[in-house]
Amino acid sequence: MKTQTINTKQEVAEKTQRISGSEAIVRSLMAEGVDILYGYPGGAIMPVYDELYKFQDKIHHVLTRHEQGAAHAAQGYARISGKVGVAMATSGPGATNLITGIADAQIDSTPLVCITGQVPSHLLGSDAFQETDIVGISTPVTKWNCQVTKSEDIPEAIAKAFYIARSGRPGPVLVDITKDAQFGELDFKYEKCKGVRSYYPVPKTSQASINAAAELINNAKKPMIVWGQGVILGQAEEELKAVIEKAGIPAAWTILGASALPTSHPLNIGMVGMHGNYAPNKLTNECDVLIAIGMRFDDRVTGSLDTYAKQAKIIHFDIDPAEIDKNVKTDVAVLGNSKESLAMLFDALNENTHESWLQEFKNLYTIEFEKVIKNDLHPTKEGLTMGEVLKQINIESKGNAAIVSDVGQHQMIACRYSDFNITKSNITSGGLGTMGFALPAAIGAKMAAPEREVVAIIGDGGYQMNIQELGTIFQQKAAVKIVVLNNEFLGMVRQWQQLFFDKRYASTEMTNPNFVAIAEGYYIKARKVIKREELADAVKEMMTSKESYFLEVCVEKEDNVFPMIPSGASVSDIRLS
Amino acid sequence: MNEEIKSLTISVYTENNIGLLNRISAIFQRRHINIESLTTSQSEIDGVNRFVIVVNVTETNAIKIVKQIEKQVETIKAYCHTDEETIFTESCMFKIKSDLLFDEPQIQNIIKESDSNIVTVNKEFFVLEKSGRRNEIESLRRDLNVFGIMQFVRSGRIAVTKDEMKITEMLSAFNNQ
Ligand SMILES: Cc1ncc(C[n+]2csc(CCOP(=O)(O)OP(=O)(O)O)c2C)c(N)n1
Ligand SMILES: [Mg+2]
Numbered sequence: 001m002k003t004q005t006i007n008t009k010q011e012v013a014e015k016t017q018r019i020s021g022s023e024a025i026v027r028s029l030m031a032e033g034v035d036i037l038y039g040y041p042g043g044a045i046m047p048v049y050d051e052l053y054k055f056q057d058k059i060h061h062v063l064t065r066h067e068q069g070a071a072h073a074a075q076g077y078a079r080i081s082g083k084v085g086v087a088m089a090t091s092g093p094g095a096t097n098l099i100t101g102i103a104d105a106q107i108d109s110t111p112l113v114c115i116t117g118q119v120p121s122h123l124l125g126s127d128a129f130q131e132t133d134i135v136g137i138s139t140p141v142t143k144w145n146c147q148v149t150k151s152e153d154i155p156e157a158i159a160k161a162f163y164i165a166r167s168g169r170p171g172p173v174l175v176d177i178t179k180d181a182q183f184g185e186l187d188f189k190y191e192k193c194k195g196v197r198s199y200y201p202v203p204k205t206s207q208a209s210i211n212a213a214a215e216l217i218n219n220a221k222k223p224m225i226v227w228g229q230g231v232i233l234g235q236a237e238e239e240l241k242a243v244i245e246k247a248g249i250p251a252a253w254t255i256l257g258a259s260a261l262p263t264s265h266p267l268n269i270g271m272v273g274m275h276g277n278y279a280p281n282k283l284t285n286e287c288d289v290l291i292a293i294g295m296r297f298d299d300r301v302t303g304s305l306d307t308y309a310k311q312a313k314i315i316h317f318d319i320d321p322a323e324i325d326k327n328v329k330t331d332v333a334v335l336g337n338s339k340e341s342l343a344m345l346f347d348a349l350n351e352n353t354h355e356s357w358l359q360e361f362k363n364l365y366t367i368e369f370e371k372v373i374k375n376d377l378h379p380t381k382e383g384l385t386m387g388e389v390l391k392q393i394n395i396e397s398k399g400n401a402a403i404v405s406d407v408g409q410h411q412m413i414a415c416r417y418s419d420f421n422i423t424k425s426n427i428t429s430g431g432l433g434t435m436g437f438a439l440p441a442a443i444g445a446k447m448a449a450p451e452r453e454v455v456a457i458i459g460d461g462g463y464q465m466n467i468q469e470l471g472t473i474f475q476q477k478a479a480v481k482i483v484v485l486n487n488e489f490l491g492m493v494r495q496w497q498q499l500f501f502d503k504r505y506a507s508t509e510m511t512n513p514n515f516v517a518i519a520e521g522y523y524i525k526a527r528k529v530i531k532r533e534e535l536a537d538a539v540k541e542m543m544t545s546k547e548s549y550f551l552e553v554c555v556e557k558e559d560n561v562f563p564m565i566p567s568g569a570s571v572s573d574i575r576l577s
Numbered sequence: 578m579n580e581e582i583k584s585l586t587i588s589v590y591t592e593n594n595i596g597l598l599n600r601i602s603a604i605f606q607r608r609h610i611n612i613e614s615l616t617t618s619q620s621e622i623d624g625v626n627r628f629v630i631v632v633n634v635t636e637t638n639a640i641k642i643v644k645q646i647e648k649q650v651e652t653i654k655a656y657c658h659t660d661e662e663t664i665f666t667e668s669c670m671f672k673i674k675s676d677l678l679f680d681e682p683q684i685q686n687i688i689k690e691s692d693s694n695i696v697t698v699n700k701e702f703f704v705l706e707k708s709g710r711r712n713e714i715e716s717l718r719r720d721l722n723v724f725g726i727m728q729f730v731r732s733g734r735i736a737v738t739k740d741e742m743k744i745t746e747m748l749s750a751f752n753n754q
Contacts, residue, residue: 004592004751004752006751006754135596136596136599139596139599139600139603140600140603140607143650144650144651145596146596164650195751195754196650196651197592197653197748197751197752198591198592198650198651198652198653199650199651320648321644321647321648322641322644322645322647322648324644325640325641326641326644
């Protein structure tokens with residue numbers, strides 16, 4: 001390979017051995033500490049599966065039922081553990097089926113290493129059976145990718161892949177390996193990658209930028225923090241909490257930042273964004289200093305940029321220089337790893353409180369509670385709400401479960417109402433909004449953290465996008481709890497049709513199958529709830545089950561999620577109804 | 578906020594990697610930015626490539642693009658410069674019927690005045706080469722067009738910057754790590 005890298009010999013490096021490329025792939029994965037990977041076999045990757053068979057007591061390959069499931073399962077594994085998730089597929093359709101998961105990981109900065117088999121190198125470019133230019137196809141949705149055609153290049157490519165996937169701003173990496181490279185032999189020696197010459201994953205935090213940020217914050221009357229997943233990826237939860245508490249700053253989170261600070265923390269003022277909380281959205285346009293930490297001012301967070309926090313000084317902490325000034329012009333940019341930069345900020349901050357400013361958030365919360373939350377969590381109407389299901393789950397989990405949500409109304413409800421005590425507990429497809437994410441991601445999460453309670457919250461639409469993964473749950477005995485909030489609609493799209501397309505419900509109503517029978521067909525314990533009286537008991541039964549459990553809750557068909565910032569509107573124009 | 582659209586030269590130092598051209602051009606494509614020209618070659622450092630990309634965009638957008646390019650793992654460093662900050666040139670070739678060289682005495686004058694060179698002559702055709710600014714090349718093309726051009730081709734811009742790039746320093750910092 002042409003790029004210069006720094007490699008360090010592994011402490012326990014096996015002495016050089018002559019082995020096959022496919023064995024080198026498996027040994028390289030093991031050298032990176034991989035004990036679980038998700039995938040699906042096929043012609044161009046069969047030599048590797050043959051090696052996985054030999055090493056099955058050391059490395060557990062999980063056969064998903066679709067390669068998309070493998071990619072999302074690897075994502076779930078990575079999101080809950082902070083480790084690199086690994087997915088494997090054959091060439092052609094196997095590889096292309098990974099793409100949605102890879103794109104999801106790219107936009108949500110999830111570390112993945114995907115290994116695909118490829119036709120033998122002499123057939124490349126000949127339109128061979130199951131040949132597809134997966135390096136070309138995956139280029140726009142990977143942090144890095146490469147094709148390996150020589151056996152001796154395998155260890156270095158895999159070492160580089162893991163290093164790039166996990167370092168700096170994490171992301172997905174794809175290594176495409178031709179079948180002849182898998183069959184060929186090499187002298188195997190594994191050296192972990194410690195650096196790539198052209199790649200600077202963590203910019204140094206300058207003390208000057210910290211001082212400038214601290215000065216703005218120390219003089220602020222109405223400071224507000226919005227943190228994102230950068231806090232979780234940087235393992236900076238403690239540092240964030242310390243900063244918030246020392247300077248007494250109300251702090252809100254983006255959807256991917258959820259759970260970095262317990263939801264019960266007195267300075268946690270809720271979620272920003274399209275279906276976020278009323279107070280932090282409204283007061284974004286009232287604060288005098290906005291401190292963005294490890295977030296990227298996504299349009300679902302900012303609404304119209306022309307009217308976003310124009311009155312405020314903006315401080316932006318990020319590891320990725322390309323995020324600075326990308327969407328919102330900053331006054332002070334603080335580059336670097338959030339763990340270090342927040343620790344430096346802590347030292348430079350004055351102790352402070354902002355009681356009357358915090359009171360403004362509480363006042364707006366009261367309004368949101370009266371207009372929205374009360375009806376969601378304590379409904380008086382007959383139909384069940386999604387919110388009351390989440391409330392029951394909170395009661396049973398005591399806020400200690402990991403919540404894996406799919407995409408749609410149920411996702412917004414899950415993110416709004418879940419209690420979180422533990423970090424890395426909100427696993428959802430944020431940037432890409434991939435329906436079908438939750439069921440496989442929950443499998444990966446549960447397998448990475450078997451001691452954790454993992455509850456998947458899924459809509460009746462998205463559930464049917466990767467429903468085949470029930471087979472994986474059954475075969476792997478993964479004790480995932482699955483909740484389908486069935487409104488018999490593609491609810492979120494229907495909500496938009498109601499609000500913006502005069503209720504023309506084009507192709508959003510679904511005639512659904514017998515979900516309980518399907519789960520039972522996979523030998524998964526299943527129950528359906530239609531009436532409020534049954535809900536508490538059913539949730540309790542699910543949460544106390546030692547095995548996987550499927551719970552369908554039939555909810556009101558045409559409920560809407562509020563608050564809502566209509567797309568393109570200002571955060572100030574957030575609607576409560 | 579109507580920022581001026583300028584002709585800007587983006588210079589990129591990269592590892593010599595097959596897929597990188599795709600990654601870099603995709604950054605422009607996604608943002609619907611037309612690439613006026615793109616050339617890539619060996620740079621002053623062995624094994625390091627240099628891209629010279631000319632685009633018409635605002636400086637704000639150019640800076641965002643430069644950051645996106647730098648974000649690519651195999652990019653060493655990217656810069657953006659205005660025309661005034663660089664020394665640049667393009668080159669072109671004309672293939673013309675040899676008869677004209679003798680039948681049209683005017684052509685000889687045009688060649689002399691335009692600072693172009695005859696690369697080769699045979700019985701059928703001769704080839705003229707010129708490097709310079711776009712307007713000089715264009716005016717030569719117009720002048721020769723009167724007599725008929727068999728083939729014309731022009732390269733993209735190549736440019737060096739007036740200020741230092743310090744790539745060697747960056748790379749040695751890595752090697753001393
Ligand atoms: C793969 C994919 N296709 C389409 C969409 C567009 N989309 C967003 S939400 C939604 C409806 C989801 O319906 P359901 O899963 O039943 O959840 P609900 O909103 O009803 O809770 C759709 C179709 C998407 N996000 N992902
Ligand atoms: Mg639905």
